[in-house]
Each structure stands twice: as C-alpha cells, then as structure tokens.
Amino acid sequence: MSESASRPGKLRLLVGKVGLDGHDRGVKIIARALRDAGHEVIYTGLHQTPEMVVATAVQEDVDAVSLSILSGAHKTLFPRVIDLLRKARLPVPVFGGGIIPEEDFAFLKRRGVKAIFTPGASTQEVIDWVARNIHPRAPARASVARPRARLEKRKKGPVRAGSPKRRRS
C-alpha cells in the first residue's frame, strides 16, 4: 500500500464479465474490493459481448477495463476487447483474471493485457496493482468533448503479467 498511499487517486473502473460463462463469484469480489478501496466501479453484469463492454467503457469514460473469463475463451476475448477499445479511441489499460493457464500469459501480454490475476490472488494484490498502474485518464472529466485518450508512461508492476511496453493507438 506504500505507493498507493502517496497517490490516492479515485479511479473509474469497468469490471466486466465477457463471454458466456456465468461464474461471477470472483468478479463480484473484485468489484466490491475495488469499490471498498475507494474507486468508482462499474460492473457490466453477465454475458457481455466485447462490443457491449467497449460501449459501456466509452459511455462511462473509464480509466481502465478489467475482465473476468473462466470459460477458456480468453485468447479470443481479451484481444477483441483491446482492439475494439483502440478503434473507439479509448486505449485504456486492460487487465483481468479467471481460469487462465500460465502458458497463455505471454500471448495475452503481447496482445496488450497489462496484468492477469489467477485463482489465489488476493484482493489486496489487485488493489495495489491498480494503485500503482492505473491513473486517472484526464483531469477534466466533466467536459463535453471528451479529451483524446492518452496513455501515460507506466511503471512495470510486480504482479505476474504487468507489461512494461505500451501499445500505441
């Protein structure tokens, strides 16, 4: 918590359940933990397509998107959300968790996923990672014309798949 204490930024975070699987125990725990940590959490509910998630992200003007996938479709769905976010000119960081074998981490990292939390990760790990790696996107959120999304330089997180590289949109 040391780093986060020095930068107590309240974030708008989209917590999404993409794909067909209905396992929402983990995602609800994460949503509640992030909310209790002081962030504004928008939970999409179940059975969202990538298009629906991205539409919500744009509408809610979020600082990051996190996805929970336990259906094995992560290699399809994560890249799809990232591509659609980029097309929507909202290239915010995407992270997530679920049942994801370690051997797929490298692929997901290459496709722009910033961190993967697998079963056994504590809510505190997620909260700390968010505090270190996600930043408010723009100072004037209320303005009508949304400022062009801009990626800030990020430090590499200590958690499994924090990516030091950023993808340019």
Place this chain on the structure above:
Amino acid sequence: MKRDSGVLTRRRARREWETETLRDSLQRSPERRPTFTTISGVPIERLYTAEDLEHWDPEEKLGQPGVFPFTRGPYPTMYRGRLWTMRQFSGFGTPQDTNRRYRYLLEHGQTGLSVAFDMPTLMGLDSDDPRSLGEVGREGVAIDTLSDMEALFADIPLARVSTSMTINAPAAVLLAMYLAVARKQGADWGALQGTVQNDILKEYIAQKEWIFPPRPSIRIIVDMIAFCTDRVPKWNTISISGYHIREAGSTAAQELAFTLADGIGYVQACREAGLEVDSFAPRLSFFWNAHSDFFEEIAKYRAARRIWSNVMRGRFGAKDPRSWTLRTHAQTAGCSLTAQQPQNNIVRVALQALSAVLGGTQSLHTNSMDETLGLPTEQAVTIALRTQQILAEETGVANTIDPLAGSYFMESLTDRIEREALDLIETIDGMGGIVAAIEQGFPQREIAEASFRYQRELERGEKVMVGVNRYTEGAASDIETLKISPSVEPRQIRALQKVRKKRDERAHRRALAALVEAARGGTNLLPPILDAVEAYASVGEICSALRGVFGAYREEKTYF
C-alpha cells in the same frame, strides 16, 4: 429417575473436568485460537458430550435406514447392497472427441456417463452464433443438432448405461435429442436411465446460465416432468442442485436451504399444473457440493434427507415413501482446488469424497487435480476415479450404514444445520416462495455476502488454503493440461452447416412452426421439441423460436 441421576452424574463429571484438568491445561498452554468455526462460520465447541443430546430422541431424529426421516440413508442396505455410482463429468471438443473419452472411462470401470456441454450449448446458442466466438468445445462438448448427439453416443448402448446430462435452460432440447438417439438405437424409452440437471432456479441464483424468464422456464420443466412420468418412467427429470450455489460462495446451510427451497418451488409448480405429487416426486433427485469442512459436510447430507422427508410428507402430503426420500449426487468442490501445488488437490478431493460417502451419497464425481487450470487430462481423471475406487474397495467405509450416527458432535451439528436451513426456508416462504425471493434478489445477496466474508477471512489468514495463504512455494508447479485445439470451432461450424444443407428444409420449418404454436398455447412442449430435433433443427434454432414466445431473461440488478 434413574436417567436423571445419570444426567446429574455426567454434569458433575464434566464440571470437575472443566475446573480441574481443563483449566490447568489452558493455563499452561492456551488453545490455537479464541474460537473455532466451520468453513461456513458455524461455531464449534471444544467438546460435545451426552449433555448436548439430552433431549435428542434417536427414534425421531434418526429412525432406520430407508425409512422416514431417512437421516441414516435413503436405502435399507446402502453401500452393502450397492456402491455409489462413480460418475465422472466429462466433455470437450467435438462429439467425436468426447465419445472417445466416454469409451475410455467405461473401459476403466466407470459406471455411468456424465455429459459436460460447452458454454454455447448451455446457453442455447449454435456454434456459429457470434456470441459463441472462442467458446466452442472449450468447457464441454459442442452439440448443435441430433447428428452431434448421434456421434456423442456412437457405440454406447443407451439401454445399458445411465447418463447424466448437465444441462439446464435448454434441457428439454438435449433430452429430446437423447430420446431420439435411443429410438434410433432401438432402445426402449421405458428402460432408459439417467438424469437431466434441468434446475433453472439455481441458475438465477448462482450459475447464471439462463435463456427465458423464470415462469416460462418452470412451465418447460413441468412439461418435461409430465412427459417423462408418462413415457420415460425411470428418468430423473431434475437434479435440484446446491453444487453451484455453494461454488458461488454460499455457506453449507445456505446451500441446503436455497436448494430445498428450489425443490419446494418445483413441487408446487407441478401440483399447480395438476400433477399428483406421488406421480413425479420419486423421480426428483438432488446434487450437493462435497466441500472441505469434513464434519459439516456429513451433517449437511443427513440434515437434507431429514428436512426433505418432512417437507414431502408434511407440507405436500405425499403418501409414497419414495416421494419422501432424498437421493443425491455429489461432486467435490471445484472452488476448493488450488492452482498452486495442484497435486495437493488429489488429497483434498479424497477427503471431500470421503465426507460425501459418509454422508450417504448415491453417486459421486471426484474432481481432477488440474481443474483449476483447465479441463482435466486423461491421467488426472484416472487418479480421480481411482480415488473413489480406493474409498470403495480399500478403506472399509462402505461396510456399514451411516457410521457416524449417534456421535455427540455429528448429531449436534446435523441438528444445528437443519435448524439454520429451516430458518432460511421460512424466510423464503415469507417472501412468497423461491421465485419471488429470487426476483427480490434475496438468495443472490446472501451468497455474495457469504462469499465476500470468506474471502476476507482468507486474506486475514483466519481461514487457510494450503499453498495459497500458508505453506506457499514460489515456483509455479508444472503439470500437464488438456489443450483444446483451435480447429474445434471451425470443424464444428462446418459440421453444423453441412447438416443445415442436408436436412429436409420443409419438415424443419414445419416442426419449428408447430413448436411456436405449442409454446403460445398450453400443450406439452416435449412432443413438438422432439419433432423439431428429429427434423435436425439445431439447439440454437429451437431456443430462439421459444425465445420469440417467452422472451429472454435479463438480470435486473447485480449484488456485490
């Protein structure tokens, strides 16, 4: 009088022990923690004695095996007569892939099949639906049309195996496909044995794989129950499931209460539709989660049987003792498995399976050690199956009925869990029954709360998961996992498109139109679904036709 003096002597002895032996011991070294609780948070005393069962009447609370209230088990001989059915849930990839796994399992001594469908099938979507992208054949086998079901059971005589199908929202369609395959094999429907899960209420509560809103969903279920009672009399038409409620994070008592309340809801719906309770109740079955808190789990199975028999005899006036019996399947708790040090899962599963057996389950699935990482490999499944065989053949636990009965602790815990569950059922009754309670989000909220509470206890170290928050190891363990080939999805889509091209388009359209007609009216939906299936209409086409009449379910609010 004599008994009273015995009670007094026991009390005196207990007080003496407390003031002398125990106090000294506690002064020398305190206990490991101030309070002890089960994994569900039920407080556990230091010691249970005859005092705890002072007003406990074995005749009333236990009875005899196979006799009301069935605490000791649903059958008079239990495992001495017949061991539990060893039933490993499996399915992946294409129907051909899964067919090979089934034949392997049957060759290795498994005694029943259990079909796992992929996510699109569970949601009533075809493999080429845009929403199925990336999910085809991943978590289970992909079934689109009757042609897939034929391949799934190729060279497996349906008259001789018993088959459980884990399918809920589109259960009527998959059951119809199974019946159609049986007909093609020349198997008599009267001889078919098996189960469809078909428990939609727990989907709204916990697993969240739904298609239609609750009320039309229940109509379909009632239609299936009526149809099978008549035509497929040995089939278990519903498996009322606590498993997923527990996986979603409920306590043991919540698992019991919400599941039995679902059961009450189904019985009520069938009666309202004019079915006589004893005509269908003997075919209702249940499905529990075999979780990690050993004694609490055994108590749960025992309390479940006692509550259900009272509900069926008391509340519903069932006369047939078979209607009073709760028969159950059990599966070890997926959520208790760890990705860290996955070999430890073998031990967890063995202990959970032991509790299910001591609790008197009728069939059992033991999870494979690698299931937090993906679908299980053949080797992992074999170890899981061997675990059951070791329990059955080596440990001696199947030699006598309900061996823990009469234990001060076991009976106190059974009573306590029964009471807790009954209180919750009463709350649900007060809300107007389970459907109303679900619409108000009551079970959903209770579960989310319990799940968050457990997570906090875990993170504070008050509850322990070995390898996760204690006895951790740095390096990730390297075990083999099952890979689903990326070619499964395109292959399955091609097969579906081939069926669409080959089938008699007019017969297919006619069958779907007749189905829509039946859905709008009030006639039983099973015959038109069977016709549609036999005209090679796909799962997605049939469900979408029904969705046109019944509408689609949306979760109104989400609690977290």
